[in-house]
Amino acid sequence: MPRLTRRRRTLGSAEEDERMARHVIGTVEELPPGQRKIVEVEGLSIGVFNVGGNFYALKNRCPHQGGPLCMGSLKGTALPSPPGEYRWGREGEILRCPWHGWEFDVRTGRSLWSPDGCRVRAYEVTIESEDGVAVETYPVTVERGRVVLHV
Numbered sequence: 001m002p003r004l005t006r007r008r009r010t011l012g013s014a015e016e017d018e019r020m021a022r023h024v025i026g027t028v029e030e031l032p033p034g035q036r037k038i039v040e041v042e043g044l045s046i047g048v049f050n051v052g053g054n055f056y057a058l059k060n061r062c063p064h065q066g067g068p069l070c071m072g073s074l075k076g077t078a079l080p081s082p083p084g085e086y087r088w089g090r091e092g093e094i095l096r097c098p099w100h101g102w103e104f105d106v107r108t109g110r111s112l113w114s115p116d117g118c119r120v121r122a123y124e125v126t127i128e129s130e131d132g133v134a135v136e137t138y139p140v141t142v143e144r145g146r147v148v149l150h151v
C-alpha cells in the first residue's frame, strides 16, 4: 500500500489551509515509483513525483532562469565519504534541471549546491546558505487509491 507523504508548504493559518483546493491528478497505479506527472493546476505547472512510494510535488520552474525543472532527469548524488573513496547514493531523489543542470532534492525542493559557491575556475571560495534557493513545493496525499495534489 502506498505511503502518504505531505510536502512542505508553510501555512499561516487554518484559513489558508482551507483555501487550498484539492486536485485529483490520477491514481496511484498511474504514477508508479520512479515516474512523474506534470500537471497544470490553478495556472501553475507542477511536477508530481513518486519516489520509492512517496509522493512529492515541485513547481515546474527552475529558480535559476525559469527552465522546466520537472522535466529534468532524476539521478543520485555523491555522498560524503573519506578521501579516496567514492560513494554514490540517493538514486532517484535528485532532480537535474534540463537547461543548465542545477540539482535539487526532489523531496524538499532545495538545491544541492549554489553556483556562487562552486565554479570550475575559482580563485576564491565562499560557503553560502542555500536557504534562499528552493523550489516551491505542494502537499500530495493519497486518498482511496487516487493521488491528490493540494494547491
Ligand code: FES
Pocket (backbone or CB within 6 Å): 062, 063, 064, 065, 066, 067, 068, 069, 097, 098, 099, 100, 101, 102
Ligand atoms: S534554468 Fe534551471 S539550471 Fe538554469
